[in-house]
Amino acid sequence: MSAPLLSVRDLVIEFTTEQGVVRAVDGISFDVFPNETVGLVGESGCGKTVTGLSILGLVPRPPGRIAGGRIEFEGRDLVGLDESELRAIRGRDIAMIFQEPMTALNPVFTVGSQMTDVLRRYKGLSRRQARAAAIELLARVGIPAPDRRVDEYPHQLSGGMRQRVVIAMALSCDPKLIVADEPTTALDVTTQAQVLEQLVRLQEEFRMAMILVTHDLGVIAEACDRAMVMYCGRIVEQAPIEELFARPRHPYSAGLLASIPARVDDERRELPVIPGMVPDLLHLPPGCRFADRCGRRLARCDVEQPGLAPAGESRVACFNPVETPR
Amino acid sequence: MNAPAASAVDANGAPAASRRETLWHKALWKLRRDRAGMAGLAVVMLYFLAAIGVWLGWWATGWAEVAGGKWEAPSAAHWFGTNLIGQDIFARSVYSISTAFEVGLVVAVLATLLGGVLGALAGFFAGRFTDELVVWLMGVLDSIPFYLLVAAIAFAMAGNPYAMHVAMISTFWITTARLVRGEVIKLRQLEFVEAAHAIGVPEYTIVFRHILPNTLHILLVQSTITFVAAIKSEVILSFLGLGVKDGMSWGLMIAESTIEVLAGFFGNFLAASLLMFGLVMAFNFLSDALQDALDPRQVS
Amino acid sequence: MSALLEVRDLRKHFPVRGGLLRRVVAQVKAVDGVSFTLEAGRTLGLVGESGCGKSTLGRAILRLQRPTGGQVLLEGRDLATLPPAELIAMRREMQIIFQDPFASLSPRRTVAQIIREPLDVHGIGTPEERARRVLELLDVVGMRAAVQDRYPHEFSGGQRQRIGIARALALNPKLIVADEPVSALDVSVRSQVLNLIAKLQRERGIAFLFISHDLSVVRHVSDQVGVMYLGKLVELAPTHELFTNPRHPYTEALLSAVPVPDPRRKAKRIVLAGDVPSPMNPPPGCPFHTRCPKALPYCSQAVPQPVDVGSPGRPHSVACHLYT
Numbered sequence: 001m002s003a004p005l006l007s008v009r010d011l012v013i014e015f016t017t018e019q020g021v022v023r024a025v026d027g028i029s030f031d032v033f034p035n036e037t038v039g040l041v042g043e044s045g046c047g048k049t050v051t052g053l054s055i056l057g058l059v060p061r062p063p064g065r066i067a068g069g070r071i072e073f074e075g076r077d078l079v080g081l082d083e084s085e086l087r088a089i090r091g092r093d094i095a096m097i098f099q100e101p102m103t104a105l106n107p108v109f110t111v112g113s114q115m116t117d118v119l120r121r122y123k124g125l126s127r128r129q130a131r132a133a134a135i136e137l138l139a140r141v142g143i144p145a146p147d148r149r150v151d152e153y154p155h156q157l158s159g160g161m162r163q164r165v166v167i168a169m170a171l172s173c174d175p176k177l178i179v180a181d182e183p184t185t186a187l188d189v190t191t192q193a194q195v196l197e198q199l200v201r202l203q204e205e206f207r208m209a210m211i212l213v214t215h216d217l218g219v220i221a222e223a224c225d226r227a228m229v230m231y232c233g234r235i236v237e238q239a240p241i242e243e244l245f246a247r248p249r250h251p252y253s254a255g256l257l258a259s260i261p262a263r264v265d266d267e268r269r270e271l272p273v274i275p276g277m278v279p280d281l282l283h284l285p286p287g288c289r290f291a292d293r294c295g296r297r298l299a300r301c302d303v304e305q306p307g308l309a310p311a312g313e314s315r316v317a318c319f320n321p322v323e324t325p326r
Numbered sequence: 327m328n329a330p331a332a333s334a335v336d337a338n339g340a341p342a343a344s345r346r347e348t349l350w351h352k353a354l355w356k357l358r359r360d361r362a363g364m365a366g367l368a369v370v371m372l373y374f375l376a377a378i379g380v381w382l383g384w385w386a387t388g389w390a391e392v393a394g395g396k397w398e399a400p401s402a403a404h405w406f407g408t409n410l411i412g413q414d415i416f417a418r419s420v421y422s423i424s425t426a427f428e429v430g431l432v433v434a435v436l437a438t439l440l441g442g443v444l445g446a447l448a449g450f451f452a453g454r455f456t457d458e459l460v461v462w463l464m465g466v467l468d469s470i471p472f473y474l475l476v477a478a479i480a481f482a483m484a485g486n487p488y489a490m491h492v493a494m495i496s497t498f499w500i501t502t503a504r505l506v507r508g509e510v511i512k513l514r515q516l517e518f519v520e521a522a523h524a525i526g527v528p529e530y531t532i533v534f535r536h537i538l539p540n541t542l543h544i545l546l547v548q549s550t551i552t553f554v555a556a557i558k559s560e561v562i563l564s565f566l567g568l569g570v571k572d573g574m575s576w577g578l579m580i581a582e583s584t585i586e587v588l589a590g591f592f593g594n595f596l597a598a599s600l601l602m603f604g605l606v607m608a609f610n611f612l613s614d615a616l617q618d619a620l621d622p623r624q625v626s
Numbered sequence: 627m628s629a630l631l632e633v634r635d636l637r638k639h640f641p642v643r644g645g646l647l648r649r650v651v652a653q654v655k656a657v658d659g660v661s662f663t664l665e666a667g668r669t670l671g672l673v674g675e676s677g678c679g680k681s682t683l684g685r686a687i688l689r690l691q692r693p694t695g696g697q698v699l700l701e702g703r704d705l706a707t708l709p710p711a712e713l714i715a716m717r718r719e720m721q722i723i724f725q726d727p728f729a730s731l732s733p734r735r736t737v738a739q740i741i742r743e744p745l746d747v748h749g750i751g752t753p754e755e756r757a758r759r760v761l762e763l764l765d766v767v768g769m770r771a772a773v774q775d776r777y778p779h780e781f782s783g784g785q786r787q788r789i790g791i792a793r794a795l796a797l798n799p800k801l802i803v804a805d806e807p808v809s810a811l812d813v814s815v816r817s818q819v820l821n822l823i824a825k826l827q828r829e830r831g832i833a834f835l836f837i838s839h840d841l842s843v844v845r846h847v848s849d850q851v852g853v854m855y856l857g858k859l860v861e862l863a864p865t866h867e868l869f870t871n872p873r874h875p876y877t878e879a880l881l882s883a884v885p886v887p888d889p890r891r892k893a894k895r896i897v898l899a900g901d902v903p904s905p906m907n908p909p910p911g912c913p914f915h916t917r918c919p920k921a922l923p924y925c926s927q928a929v930p931q932p933v934d935v936g937s938p939g940r941p942h943s944v945a946c947h948l949y950t
Contacts, residue, residue: 018356043812043813043814043815044812144900158901158902160901161901188675188676188839188902189675189839189841189880189883189884190675190879190880190883190898191675191901192883192885193882193883193884193885193895193897194897194898196885197895197897215812215813216885217813217887218884218885218886218887219885220887221885221886221887221888221889222885222886222889241889242889242890245887245888245889245890246890255814256813256814257887259813259814259816259817260813260842260887261817261820261842261843261845261846262842262845262884262886262887270821270824271817271820271821271846272817273814273817273818273821274814274817275818277782277784277785277814277815278782278812278814349733349734349777349779516729516730517724517725517726517729517730518729518730518731518732518733520685520690520722520724520730521722521724521730521731521790521793522732522743523690524688524690524717524720524721524722525717525721525743525744525747525793525797526713526714526715526717526718526744526747526748527743527747528714528747531747536732536735539734540732540733540734
């Protein structure tokens with residue numbers, strides 16, 4: 001396999017709150033290779049969004065800070081770069097797509113002027129060339145009548161169209177890596193499907209790598225090659241997508257998959273549940289963070305934190321992983 | 327739901343970190359950690375003590391007496407010296423604190439009450455007649471120049487010492503009412519208000535039980551801001567001869583000082599302006615701290 | 627079995643005012659002629675995309691918003707025209723659970739105050755009985771008695787949703803409108819709340835109108851499912867029937883669009899052209915004809931009326947010209 005495009009090692013991100021210092025991300029490591037889509041999945045507060053932001057140096061500071069670890073992009077450590085160096089990387093090499101398209105677009109400028117700004121700054125295009133490039137990008141993300149849409153304001157577009165514009169802007173400088181944070185969550189079901197398909201197609205077309213941050217396992221299953229499941233600031237399982245859905249090894253992944261209504265026969269009324277709730281990040285147990293809610297807990301789980309270890313095609317952080325027969 | 331799931335939720339109850347506390351407790355806790363705000367509060371309390379002492383006749387009783395010669399320099403007997411006719415400037419400036427507090431408290435309390443009630447009614451009935459009337463009234467009162475209004479009211483009330491209060495209350499409620507109206511318009515479409523409707527809670531109960539308590543933070547902050555505005559206006563009005571007539575005020579002292587400053591005597595001017603500056607600054611710090619502590623967007 | 631709730635040709639239009647004189651210049655037809663019946667103790671799921679009018683429909687049924695036209699018969703009494711005093715009494719029979727567990731609880735009131743408010747308003751029982759009832763309700767929704775003196779902000783989303791459910795149960799309603807009750811919750815908590823709702827229905831025979839944009843959730847809890855598009859109910863059928871044999875082209879597209887949480891089963895997707903038209907000036911004829919892959923010339927001319935395409939005893943109604 002080729003060298004990883006992005007390589008995160010022992011990343012620790014802390015937030016200072018009134019009650020104390022919280023570790024939102026606690027020592028995670030992973031690689032992203034060129035041209036692949038990696039899913040980062042977990043429930044709210046698990047640290048997935050902060051991880052995505054940290055790759056672009058966008059962790060709000062204060063209250064947040066990167067307290068340890070490295071984020072290497074093409075061999076260069078992004079942690080500790082100053083704002084102007086990060087800005088040079090952001091947009092050009094790594095781009096981000098946010099959940100809420102309306103907040104990512106400036107309401108007082110037309111779609112075209114927001115796009116040509118970026119194109120002229122990073123690609124040195126003339127005004128005329130930039131406009132042509134913007135129209136072409138809009139067409140590529142599936143916006144009908146792009147030569148007309150380019151002169152419209154964000155509020156004139158529907159939610160799905162806006163998110164396409166945001167995607168087009170993210171693509172404008174041919175980034176090598178896109179971090180997409182819940183890119184379809186704010187959209188309606190039918191629009192969500194269109195945008196997701198478009199995103200997968202564009203990822204292949206532009207030959208970029210993508211990190212897809214989401215809580216929706218359905219989205220992960222459709223779009224990703226590989227996925228990482230996060231729980232309480234740690235990666236608990238890392239697996240190729242088919243393996244994860246067919247043979248989840250961490251009891252948390254298994255519980256999440258089991259509790260999706262779509263995977264449960266509709267005649268059966270009782271849904272399997274993961275009992276209890278996510279522990280408070282300020283009062284984490286000394287051992288495995290999932291132990292309290294786990295049906296496969298061993299004595300060891302209460303005193304020792306499991307690390308990611310290979311298990312078949314996956315890597316799992318569990319002393320007593322689920323075994324699913326092939 | 328199966329039994330183990332239910333009991334697991336039970337066992338956890340609420341997050342272990344949370345103490346039993348209201349939003350007010352949280353705000354108080356935040357306020358206590360705000361150094362500038364706490365310093366402001368301490369200074370305000372000192373001033374307030376001084377004012378209480380004046381009301382109870384503990385000190386500054388001799389503010390009107392001729393106690394020494396003309397323009398005496400500061401001494402152990404007269405800390406800030408004496409004025410043109412030999413009255414003790416320190417006693418006069420301390421007495422003025424009580425005047426400031428009297429005007430500030432009366433205006434802040436009444437203007438906030440008026441603004442809160444009218445703003446809440448306008449907000450809850452937004453788009454209907456009540457709202458249109460209140461909004462129209464705010465527009466009209468806003469368009470009259472303040473000092474013209476004071477002069478008009480003072481004239482109409484034939485020299486009544488409360489003309490100043492009436493003028494201030496009738497204009498200062500407007501900002502509060504605008505803020506409360508906006509907040510209520512926002513609140514009344516929240517789901518907990520809809521939930522109250524669904525339960526069958528009568529409309530006026532919804533306003534007083536569910537909506538008004540959620541505007542208290544605005545009222546509290548606004549009342550401190552109104553207080554400061556009232557004190558400043560009192561000084562300016564007294565200086566112009568439209569305010570305090572029978573008592574003593576920093577404004578009157580500053581008016582007195584206009585002759586003195588030319589003669590090179592700064593006792594009145596310094597005493598009045600420094601004391602006023604201290605009180606206004608302290609109040610501003612307190613009001614900023616309150617705003618931070620009470621902002622519901624920051625109290626999660 | 628007699629119907630608990632019968633909705634006949636319900637309409638809710640919002641006037642749009644414009645110009646200097648604030649005259650009504652248009653109508654947003656949020657709900658436009660919806661009819662269905664719901665039997666006691668059953669669940670009707672209502673799906674549709676944002677802006678289709680499903681939430682407005684729920685609120686119009688509970689008369690949190692006054693319907694523009696049509697009837698809402700709860701146990702035979704028409705809520706749409708009931709005078710306010712009688713309406714307050716009828717509120718004992720019907721309740722609502724909201725989507726946002728953070729906005730639906732009054733932030734300055736304790737859990738006990740929130741849950742007992744319905745009892746206070748309707749003067750049910752002595753103060754001691756009300757206090758006992760609060761504890762009982764907390765137990766029903768799986769929370770400890772000790773939480774009753776706490777404030778909503780001290781709880782997580784799932785727990786707040788339980789508190790909201792306890793409040794809705796306080797009056798022993800026969801009908802609960804659940805408006806996206808689990809959309810704001812995380813996956814693992816969502817199934818806990820869904821199971822709680824299912825248990826309540828089983829044990830207490832409460833009928834639910836379950837509104838959601840999430841088809842998989844609706845499929846799991848409902849006996850019948852209705853699909854809404856631009857203020858109209860375009861299809862209504864028993865759950866299994868609707869998901870396995872959808873008849874309306876919109877329902878087909880909607881079902882095919884749901885991401886399947888199984889990487890081996892890539893869905894064959896029906897991609898709809900364009901966007902949902904504005905409900906302010908919906909297209910003439912069938913509201914869906916502008917995006918329908920099967921549209922005929924006739925579809926833009928006449929509004930299709932619902933027809934029954936089901937088998938005897940299993941009605942399946944669909945409003946589409948392909949079946950008339």
